[in-house]
Amino acid sequence: MKPSLTPRSLAGRLSLSVAMTSVVLILLVLGTGLLVIMQRIDAQMEEQARRSAAFLSESLAVPLWSLDFDAARAVGQALAQDKVVGLVEILGARGEPIYRHAKGEKLLLERFGQVIHDGQVIGTVRLGLNDTPRREALWAMAGAGAGLVALTITLQFLLQAVLFRPLLRKPFAALDGLVGAYAAGDFSPSPPPIRYAEFAPLVSLLLDMGRTIREQMESLRKSEERFSLALDAANDGLWDLDIPSGTAFYSPRYYTMLGYGPGEFPATLDSWRGMLHPDDRERAEAALAACLEDGAPYEVEFRQCEKNGNWHWILSRGRVVERDAEGRASRMVGTHADISERKQAEELLRQSEEKFARLFRLSPDAIIVVHLATEQVLDVNDAFSRMFGFKHTEAVGRTTGELGLYQNAAVRDAIFGTLRDGGQVENLEIEARRKDGAPLGCSLSCQVLLLDGQPHILTVFRDITETKKMQEMMIQTEKMLSVGGIAAGIAHEINNPLGIVLQAAQNLVQRTRPDFVKNQEAAQAIGLDLELVTNYMRMRKLDVFLEDIQSAALRASAIIRHMLDFSRRSESKRRICDLAAIADKALALAQNDYDLKKSYDFKRIRVDREYAADIPAVHCTETEIEQVLLNLLRNAAQAMAEARPPVEEPRIAIRLSRRPGSLRIEVEDNGPGMPPEVQRRAFEPFFTTKAPGVGTGLGLSVSYFIVTKGHGGAMRLESKPGSGSCFIIDLPAEEA
């Protein structure tokens, strides 16, 4: 059945049907009634016609007999008055017409009568009745029927108006409302107020449907929410690409990831292309093409331009979800993940790895990596090769035991034990051994770390020879400082009694002098011969003893003065000095030193003056530096003088050179050198290797103090027994 274009009103149709039925019924009833009425009318008219004919026959008997035709006509006329009567015909005995009245109408029935007088027919009458009564009845019936039909239809419409609303329209409106709510997206409306059983199945069906839709919607919503939460949580942007049109849906995050507001650029494949980093474009497009072509998994990392012009690393993943009939990809869905931080972290990691690799390579400390289990060396750095004398190739693959890095194998075992027990070793001082067997003082730190999942030991050896030297120097400095401090404190206390000793001795000398008037007077007073006293004193060497007392007091005082040199400050006498001139002056003094000449002729020593041309200016106290240099020259000369066997070609080199930020003075001899224990104590106050009385043991310590404390410089010595000593002084240079 074809649906009609204009929907018909169900109510209208219903009303029409009811109305038609009513009309048919009414017509049936009326028809039946009409038939009954017609028959009755027919019977009545039959009767009327009979009676009227009889009446006419009777009434005409006389006139006709009397041949009073007028009277006969009057009777006829009278009869014709009746509207039912359509034909009145009076005929004489021979059939001559006497009266005729005919309206020309269709006659329903005709009656003939004979006028009889005395048994003799004197005329005939013809009476015809028309159908007026029937027509009247018909019209009446038709009128009644029309009225009934009209009434019925009116009633029908009234009924429809009155009843359809509550009975049909309202329930339908309620159902309509229900469906409308569904259409509007409300799937949980309240049940419609319909009480009629006929609607119950529909209502429950609709409500069920609503529930189902609601559940499905809910599940869809949840699913979408899950999806969106997942996207949010992953902080991913979503793209849904329509391949044929090149248009897409981009989720808000897709935009915000690049610093744009949602929808700020058109959601098209071209936008995506346009924002790709030139270096990544080819790769990204190739990945996309491969995926579209044969469904290869699409996963590619690329940079895209942010709104502010920066490049943003993105991981794009997706797959083709729809293909057309020919198998061409038509739709593709995927995500954009923000991997900038990861990329940054990777970059940092890479940098950090490189940094560590560089640190490993360039570290001034020796570093080796050893497998914990096999104890094989995996790697060593350059410092290791330098410090221990093993080339990289010599060390790698062997164990530290085979290399003999540890003087004491037990120390090595203990370290491995500690590390295997999960401990670590920090700043452990050990005696290491070089390839050539020379000992090496090291501070060692190790830690276990995983390299490719394997436990390895990272060991750092720090050469602490210098540090130890420094430490010893510091201790020495402290020692001397305390000596200086004590000296300053006690100098006064000692100088006073020394003053008493000296002056008492001088008084003694004075008061035994024979040429002194007061002495003579006093001697004379007691009868003493002063000459004899003098002789006696000379004989018994009392005069020498008095000399001894005096010189000893002076010597003690000199020692104290030297000690005080430690703490003496001399900045006030500082000026810019010509070190070359000072060195030459010190050399000249040494060469003319009377004390030195007694034991050694300085002229026999070859002196090499190696002064660099560009030595910087130095702020110093000339006399002090001169004193230091003289001291060193003297020591060198004395050391060579005392050397057994004698030094064949005694030589002293004085070198001046420029160092970064300082001037270096070196005084080197090829004398007997110093054994390590002497080197350690060389700068110590009162430490001397010279014969008693020859040196105070203060020369080097005072020099050390002049250089370090007085001038902010550094002083150290290098020496090898048998091949000479070298003193190295660094003085801070003036800014050039």
Place this chain on the structure above:
Amino acid sequence: MNDQLPRVLIVDDEERIRRLLLEYFEDYGEFRLVATESGEAALQALAEEPADLCVVDMRLPGMNGEAFILAAGERRLCRRFLVHTGSVDLSLSEGLRRLGITEKDVFFKPSDVERILGRVREIMDGGE
């Protein structure tokens, strides 16, 4: 004692040093000698009679040597001063230099008494 002889005041808190100097100088009979153990006592002695020269120890209990010299010089109670000190690195202050004291007038203990005597005589003879 001859009142015309130059008057020399020795200030030192160490009794033996005072005495030894005094005894030594006395032997020559060229000076009128006084010795006190503190700056305060020395100022008092000078107040009684000014001196021509003072030999002053620097580290003294109470008023120190320099303060005494400055006070005595200020009041013109003494013409010249010699410093006789137990410390090793004395540097002369402006005030002391203004009173005419130079390095030649400073003697570090233990010092040769003859040198002190020599300097005293030099000054008394009008030398600088």
